[in-house]
Amino acid sequence: MLYKFKSKVTGDVIMLQANGQRLLEIIGKHTAAEPSVKGILLPEQMPQALEALKNAVLQEEAQQKEAIAQALAENLPPPRFDAIGLRQRTLPLMDMIRQCLKEDEAITWGV
Numbered sequence: 001m002l003y004k005f006k007s008k009v010t011g012d013v014i015m016l017q018a019n020g021q022r023l024l025e026i027i028g029k030h031t032a033a034e035p036s037v038k039g040i041l042l043p044e045q046m047p048q049a050l051e052a053l054k055n056a057v058l059q060e061e062a063q064q065k066e067a068i069a070q071a072l073a074e075n076l077p078p079p080r081f082d083a084i085g086l087r088q089r090t091l092p093l094m095d096m097i098r099q100c101l102k103e104d105e106a107i108t109w110g111v
């Protein structure tokens with residue numbers, strides 16, 4: 001399954017299911033109990049969504065730095081991480097959110 005995020009002011013952002021679900025979880029629009037196959041992100045929800053995505057990126061990067069430092073301190077090889085990190089995965093959606101916030105337009109998916 002793919003997630004297709006749509007708005008009236010930007011091009012579509014398409015993500016694989018796992019990546020789309022992860023980002024929706026970060027912004028509070030998806031849980032295991034309430035999966036979000038379709039939904040809407042309203043302009044008034046966008047500042048909180050941007051902040052949540054930014055914090056998740058910073059947290060992931062801090063955890064990776066800590067894991068590398070710990071491995072080096074224990075003379076172990078540094079851990080390997082996904083080639084594409086959360087920063088790269090969030091960028092298209094964050095750009096879409098910023099543009100939609102500026103234009104006061106909602107973002108929908110699965111509709």
